[in-house]
Amino acid sequence: MRNILIVALREFKQIIAMRSFWLTLLILPLALAFGPVAQRFLDNDEASQLMIVDRSGGAVATALAQRIDDDHQRNLLGRLSRYVRRHDLAAAGPGQPWAQHDRYFTDADLAAFRAAGGLPAALRRIEAVKPSGVPEFKQEPPDYAVVATPPALAAADPAALDAAAQPLLRPADQAAKAVDTILFIRADFASSGQARLLANSDPSPRLMAMVQDVLTRQLRTGFLRSQGLSPEAAAAAGQIAPALAVSTPPPGGGLKEAMVVRSFLPLAACYLLMMSLMLSGSWMLQGSVEERGNKLIETVLACVSPEELMYGKLLGTVAVGMLMIFVWILCGVVAATATQGAIADFIRPAVEPLRSPGTLATMIFFLVVGYVSVSLFFLAIGAMTDSMREAQGYLMPVMFALILPVTLLIQAVVSGGGGVALTVLTFVPIWTPFTVLARLGAGIPTWQVLLAGALLLAWTALQLAMLGRLFRHSLLATGQKAGLKTLIEQMRTRGA
């Protein structure tokens, strides 16, 4: 055991002395640190500029502006309601729409919200009861802003509209703010129903749907009035909508998020296992090839047995791999506890399973045993080859065989599919660790976890015995490479 630890320590030290190790180790923390910053740059916080040229009398423009503001206020109400529910702040406004949940916010709710002073008033009331430590409510700008129409465009001849709109959509002055979309409502809109949309890029489907909806309502209202309905009745008919009750899980847990949350950590572990195996496995391979290539294997074998050497290398590499996974998870935990915002909201519940000893033990078991099992392939390849180039020849098919099904299975787990194929992969030992880890979050029957664990353990023990023999036989072999028949024979016989 002493020699195994000495060899393991040397392997460990050699790998962590590599620059590539530190680069790899720091990739994830750096991504976590810079992710929110990058997100800030990537996010388009500015509202999309919409200009309306309404020559039909102005009712359409008014209805569209109203709709945009309604959508924004409804969105604000929804988010505020979730914030209040999550942080248990309903006492700030008994009876206020934002203190309620499980419902669609109607126009009456919006009216009440506006009448009570809107978001600023709600935030003042919340601030009064908010305990320290509760994060601030994060406001978001509206998606669309209706901008004033320049008189030149408002008066432009319909035939010259495109020419007049171009300087607004694509201003020559780079610093000038471009209008994203111009909606042109013809004077005879009520009878012809025709309108034009000019945009500086493809308009978003959401904007199209909203414009379509508002214009349709306007046409319907006009039609009902032409059929003799009073203006009020016609307008009311246009507003008819079902009262939809919506049940959602509480923020931070519950149905949809729970699935995502529970899936996140084991799935992440599956990814991390694959990543760290690919990296530390290749480092281990490099170490084994170095020992053969630099002809120092005989010196080592004079002091330690091939089995001690194998176990030592394995232990050292597993330690490196586990260190990487541990550091990455630790970074996630630190990010969850030390940061605010969306990243923390996402990670905090994701690391929740770590509190459960059973889940933790299952994940550690499949991580460690899976790691050992796959690493053994790298070790055997390293023992059979004299150069990294030669090793790559063996490595590529092995990696391909491992990674391709794993990539597919992760997609299947995420999309909730997989079916029989997923169950079959669960019991094929080389894919067992990945499959079980990936499935843990979405739910996997306990008997399947136990059976897959037992099979994986038996398979790894068999690997240790067979590849251990191959390792012993291959270490000092020189000259012509052994064929498949010889390799099988070597795996079956003990001594060298």
Added chain:
Amino acid sequence: MQLDRVAKRFDQTLAVDDLSFAVREGETFGFLGGNGAGKTTSLRMVLDIIRPTSGSITVLGRAPGRENAPLIGFLPEERGLYRQMTALDTIVYFGRLKGMTPGDAKREGLGLLERFGLAGNARSTIDKLSKGMAQKVQLAAAVVNRPRLLLLDEPFSGLDPVNQTLLEDEIRRATADGATVVFSTHVMQHAERLCDRLLFLAKGRKRFEGTIDEARDSLPARLTLLSRQSPAGLAGVASARRVGEAKDGWGEWEVQMKAGASAGDLLERCIAEGFPLRRCEQQRAGLHDVFIHLVGPAEARS
């Protein structure tokens, strides 16, 4: 160290065939043979790197195994080191694998590097050292544990003259400290300078085991005589050839003795028979000649 009827077969090749010999404690033992004679295979079996097909081996009173590692130093023919490890770390690593504590291994390693003129390179990684320096580090790693048995496989191959002298000094130092040294070589001069006893190996079989004198004696003696008449008729003489003239009728003869006949026997015969003789010089056979004689020219060339 003792090998008793040891054989090792690799597939169809019999690398070592019925090999028996013993190395006494404290002696320097040469393992001589051409390439493929079975020297490395035998040493690997002694170290338990590979196992014999048949026969038995005793090392330091025990069966071969890693438990002997603390008492053994080994320098393989094919040498290499971890390129990214420092010289000192390398020595300490192998010292620890031989059962030393980190402190002892470091102390001993620093002492060896000092002795080998590498004190300033203790913290240099191997890839920054010259080949000669790396060879010294490897030698230091082999002897860091002050072994009782030092096994050296072709230790002089690839060494420059300075390092050859250093290695010879280390071998003498080890034996002076009471260690047993076994080294394989096909360079006879090293064996002649260092070995107490020798073993000649050819095609895996033992051809000779004994002292250098005994090895030389295995060749028929050759003498140079200054006499007035041909010694060809004397008992024990296989052949005589006149090689030079001296004045007053004396001639120089090169005499080849029959196997088993010695120069002393010939001198005794000359005195007894009144054979006129002015000079009698024995030409000692070189180890190289003995080697060729024992293993055959073809084997010696390999």
